[in-house]
Amino acid sequence: GAVVSQHPSRVICKSGTSVKIECRSLDFQATTMFWYRQFPKQSLMLMATSNEGSKATYEQGVEKDKFLINHASLTLSTLTVTSAHPEDSSFYICSASRFSTDTQYFGPGTRLTVL
């Protein structure tokens, strides 16, 4: 149980385009989903926390207009990287939890490459 999927697993796009990444909880309802960014050989950096039906809470230094997060249902959250640039290239990971004291379950990640 507690499986989280991400789609796509890899995406390559041209500079200036927008890219949408989906995060789904497959066998449970997630009240909260999280979006992380991970640079090579580094730890995970939390970008934002999203609760179903509410606006996402962004961490300091993360541009909310650049990284649009939508959590429209209890099983789906999306991260849209708008007007992507090469410096946005990274590994993006989502996680989900069922309730406030629950463990976070992670998706397999999405590698974004912006040319």
Place this chain on the structure above:
Amino acid sequence: AQTVTQSQPEMSVQEAETVTLSCTYDTSESDYYLFWYKQPPSRQMILVIRQEAYKQQNATENRFSVNFQKAAKSFSLKISDSQLGDAAMYFCAYRSEFTQGAQKLVFGQGTRLTINP
């Protein structure tokens, strides 16, 4: 703000031996959770073990156990009978219990574990 420190960037161990990964954290809270996550080359984050701060008993999961020293703010992971599949990056993480944004995980820098056959 809470911080998590993993002072060992890399560790290696012979297959079937035991290895201990270190983690220390800084917090003024009394109630919190601690986690060890494993990230193999596939980069899928996998929960290894979880410890509630109010529990004095150390958590164990098969070959994985922790040494939780609350007063010292230390949370080390012991892997017994190491297997080749244990090779991965290991992250220690902290989560608050009651403060605003309590679900946020604070990660350490990670320890890369190599298993030598």
